[in-house]
Amino acid sequence: MPEALYKFVSIPEAQAISLRETACLGSDTVAFTEALGQVVAEDVLAPEPLPPFPASIKDGYAVRFAEGTGDFSVAFEVLAGTLPAKLEPGSIAYITTGAAVPSGADAVVQIENTEQLPPAADGKRRVRIKQAASCAGEDIRPTGSDIKAGAQVLRRGDLIDPAEIGLLATVGASSLKVVKQPLVAVMSTGDELLEPGASQLDGGKIRDANRPMLLAAACSAGCKVMDLGIATDRVGQLEQRLQSAIKGGADVLITSGGVSMGDKDLVKPLLEHHGRVHFGKVRMKPGKPLTFATLDVPCSESIPDSGTEANFSQGTRRMLVFGLPGNPVSSIVTFKLVVLPCLRKMAGWQEPGLRRVHARTQQDIKLDAVRPEYHRATLSWARGPDGADDLQGEFAGASTGGQLSSRLLSMRSANALLELPAAKSVLPAGSTVSALLIEDLGKMPIPEVPPETPGLSSS
Numbered sequence: 001m002p003e004a005l006y007k008f009v010s011i012p013e014a015q016a017i018s019l020r021e022t023a024c025l026g027s028d029t030v031a032f033t034e035a036l037g038q039v040v041a042e043d044v045l046a047p048e049p050l051p052p053f054p055a056s057i058k059d060g061y062a063v064r065f066a067e068g069t070g071d072f073s074v075a076f077e078v079l080a081g082t083l084p085a086k087l088e089p090g091s092i093a094y095i096t097t098g099a100a101v102p103s104g105a106d107a108v109v110q111i112e113n114t115e116q117l118p119p120a121a122d123g124k125r126r127v128r129i130k131q132a133a134s135c136a137g138e139d140i141r142p143t144g145s146d147i148k149a150g151a152q153v154l155r156r157g158d159l160i161d162p163a164e165i166g167l168l169a170t171v172g173a174s175s176l177k178v179v180k181q182p183l184v185a186v187m188s189t190g191d192e193l194l195e196p197g198a199s200q201l202d203g204g205k206i207r208d209a210n211r212p213m214l215l216a217a218a219c220s221a222g223c224k225v226m227d228l229g230i231a232t233d234r235v236g237q238l239e240q241r242l243q244s245a246i247k248g249g250a251d252v253l254i255t256s257g258g259v260s261m262g263d264k265d266l267v268k269p270l271l272e273h274h275g276r277v278h279f280g281k282v283r284m285k286p287g288k289p290l291t292f293a294t295l296d297v298p299c300s301e302s303i304p305d306s307g308t309e310a311n312f313s314q315g316t317r318r319m320l321v322f323g324l325p326g327n328p329v330s331s332i333v334t335f336k337l338v339v340l341p342c343l344r345k346m347a348g349w350q351e352p353g354l355r356r357v358h359a360r361t362q363q364d365i366k367l368d369a370v371r372p373e374y375h376r377a378t379l380s381w382a383r384g385p386d387g388a389d390d391l392q393g394e395f396a397g398a399s400t401g402g403q404l405s406s407r408l409l410s411m412r413s414a415n416a417l418l419e420l421p422a423a424k425s426v427l428p429a430g431s432t433v434s435a436l437l438i439e440d441l442g443k444m445p446i447p448e449v450p451p452e453t454p455g456l457s458s459s
């Protein structure tokens with residue numbers, strides 16, 4: 001059915017429908033070093049306490065707290081990674097940070113609070129404790145004070161960032177169960193498209209921007225990808241690539257182009273032929289013809305029938321298909337708003353939606369009379385009214401300029417989509433709007449600090 005005959009859905013409806021059709025993938029066991037960006041599928045427990053022994057927090061001397069200040073002979077040295085002897089009364093032991101505190105000692109005095117004395121007649125080192133430890137246990141990490149034996153260090157559903165990799169290493173979890181990464185196939189459609197490496201643009205051609213961009217977007221969402229190339233506007237070409245996605249085991253197929261009203265907009269009919277189109281028109285700008293379908297396709301791997309090795313039955317599986325509009329900005333914006341939450345849900349995220357903050361607009365913005373707009377903007381942190389107070393600051397949302405859905409430059413350095421209502425009016429600069437985060441705010445630009453006015457600087 002042509003786009004005109006589809007019922008409009010809103011973006012929240014489109015997100016709810018596509019998420020409802022999306023299931024979390026199964027789990028895989030992987031080496032912990034390969035797990036970055038994935039979601040943990042089982043709780044991870046610490047098999048032993050950390051530190052596994054009482055450990056010194058400082059370079060200094062292991063002492064008996066009750067013996068206080070005075071001159072002591074240094075009985076032995078404890079270096080990190082060695083096993084100490086017992087400390088007898090009346091002596092102290094040199095110790096380095098992280099080394100095991102000898103039994104008999106119950107505090108560590110840092111080097112700064114001691115003084116080297118001339119060696120004793122038997123050649124033993126002697127040290128003066130000038131300032132005693134203030135309590136028993138000072139500068140000692142007790143056994144298990146960082147992590148108790150049996151403690152849950154990662155919970156099912158946690159996302160693995162570098163710190164989690166460090167935790168897995170700490171507890172010796174050399175492999176673990178994680179939710180599988182979705183396999184995402186991407187194709188571009190359109191007779192006008194050339195490979196990005198094409199040196200000349202003759203005869204009405206342009207370079208294919210969407211496929212590399214969407215492959216990169218899927219990669220940065222932690223997915224595995226399959227590049228299906230460019231399909232010309234012919235049913236056979238689209239069909240052949242669809243079959244490649246199915247045979248290749250793709251969980252998701254993303255197409256771009258060919259979803260609007262033209263004679264050559266063939267994606268919707270193709271998806272209707274093979275599966276169920278859940279929506280084909282979304283009340284949003286950019287991205288109106290966004291299309292979502294589910295296809296029940298043969299499993300790429302044969303499933304062994306119970307017990308009999310020789311007998312394999314062919315099951316079916318669900319493949320999601322997102323037909324994104326061809327305009328490059330519409331493609332990437334609909335990817336962020338609708339595809340990304342589904343990829344996250346498949347990968348095991350508990351809260352797959354985009355995060356929302358408030359931002360103050362920096363320019364007047366003309367609103368679209370009919371469609372709510374997702375206006376590309378760069379958020380930065382604006383300081384409070386006196387220009388110095390970070391705690392009273394807020395996000396400033398600067399428009400990336402012309403918002404035509406062909407102008408990919410409007411996505412450059414955009415880290416948020418301002419959610420603007422449809423209205424026949426202009427939203428004045430200084431308005432507070434909600435903004436959906438589409439990039440890591442840790443990379444947002446740092447606003448310049450205004451130069452100090454002479455004579456007004458605070459002391």
Ligand SMILES: Nc1nc2c(c(=O)[nH]1)N[C@H]1C(S)=C(S)[C@@H](COP(=O)(O)OP(=O)(O)OC[C@H]3O[C@@H](n4cnc5c(N)ncnc54)[C@H](O)[C@@H]3O)O[C@H]1N2
Pocket residue numbers: 188189190192193206207208209210211256257258259260261262265286287288289324325326327328330405406
């Ligand atoms: N009569 C109507 N025409 C259009 C309507 C409409 O409601 N009535 N909607 C417009 C809107 S809104 C959009 S968005 C586009 C989407 O169209 P398609 O998804 O069918 O995309 P194409 O027509 O194939 O391409 C649109 C535009 O984008 C360029 N393009 C396509 N693919 C790529 C690519 N891989 N890399 C770079 N650029 C690409 C293409 O050359 C076109 O300029 O439809 C409007 N039309």
Ligand code: MOO
Pocket residue numbers: 284285286287288289325327330405406
């Ligand atoms: O929906 Mo389109 O993306 O306005 O050009």
